[in-house]
Amino acid sequence: MGRQKIIYISFLVFIFAVLVIFTNFGKELYGIGKPAVTITRARFPNDADFFIAPASALQTDGEIIYLFFVKAESGYSRQILTAHRFEVILLGTDFEGLARLKKISPDKLPGDTVITSADKEIKDGERVVLK
Amino acid sequence: MKKPIDVKKAALDAAVLLAGFVFAAPVAATFAMSFVYGGKIGMTQYYELMITNYTFLRYFWNSLFYACVITVCTVALSLPLGFIFSKVSIPGRDIIFFVFIIVMMLPFHSTLLPIYIQLDSFGLLNTRAALVLSFVFAPYAVFLFRQFAKSIPDNFIDIALMDTSSPLKIYVAVIIPHMRSAVAALAVITFCESWNMVEQVIFFAAKNNPIHPLSAEIANLPEGVGFSAAAVYMLPALLLFFIFKEAIASSMERFRWHG
DSSP: OOHHHHHHHHHHHHHHHHHHHHHHHHHHHTTTTSOEEEEEEOBOOTTOSOEEEEGGGOEEETTEEEEEEEEEEEOSSSEEEEEEEEEEEEEEEOTTSEEEEEEOSOSOOSOSEEEEEESSOOOTTOEEEEO | OOOOOOHHHHHHHHHHHHHHHHHHHHHHHHHHHTTEETTEESSHHHHIIIIITTTHHHHHHHHHHHHHHHHHHHHHHHHHHHHHHHHOOOTTHHHHHHHHHHHHHSOHHHHHHHHHHHHHHTTOTTSHHHHHHHHHOOHHHHHHHHHHHHTSOHHHHHHHHHHOOOHHHHIIIIIHHHTHHHHHHHHHHHHHHHHTOOHHHHHHSTTOGGGOOHHHHGGGSOGGGHHHHHHHHHHHHHHHHHHTHHHHHHHHHHHHHHO
8 A cells, every 4th residue: 555545544534533432522512712601581571771780790890880791692502602892880789689780882782691600701602502 | 878768658657647637626626625714723623513513423424324334235245146147048138138238338317216105105205215126226337247257268157067066166166256356346336325325315215314325414503613524524435546556457357358
């Protein structure tokens, strides 16, 4: 068998081995490096210009208060969750730990789910996985 | 003295080079574009393909399964038939072979309905067997093997007949060793053809998505990973061709002389 043929066969075997790995572990590998988050649904009272979310979801950057909404898209193999930062005005909190919030950003909210905790810092537009 | 330039040869070389470029350019472009994602160069497209859209690999393994099974079955069925059509005297042999040639010339679509009715009556529609069976009876494979078997001198078989009267032994000891390059060539051609099957899937297995091969599903992948999916899809067929290129070339050469 020629040297070139051995190289081609080795390359073919290598490709198949890589594909076997991704076939079996692709699902688990997706979570590596992505923030694992817990989420909860925000409430939007009728005829109110505010919404209610857990105060634990709020984060601050100097004087700016913001939280992350989760946008869910149905992908080819899985649901893809993306975190979107939205700045808010804190109107008040109640004894149950819920905050009344008003949205500053003019954009439409991507969904009604907010991130309440994450195991690492989240960037705007970053993909996240559920804990 | 300076050798005069052979214009005819130079023109021919240029034409071959141009044809080669025309054929190779889309393949090269696919591989090059598979490293671009969102305007940036890197492996992101492969990450998106293999990890974010990892279930596409299920179809890849389906493709590999069909291509391997179909290739083995086609060779196993066509090799003895080719031998019979060239070396064994049976009544009506030439008429049957003529029918084979006619079937070979018919486009797939003209035999589609009879195959569909047959598979339906066997209860095989939307099964893996439907996709395999609709492919394995390949008249061109029988034709190719017949032409090769014709090139084997009858003396060989006569000498073998002195040793044994078993046609199977003759077939294994004399015929198969002589047809090795033809087997390799046909295996690669059949593998590539079944690797690219689309119409059979649409007609015979449309309702059973999990058994589809990648060739029928690649269009459903997200747009951003199209090039990397195409590159992964092309690689096995390309490598197989490179591994067996000498066998293909030599079989073509023999086919030209004895065809």
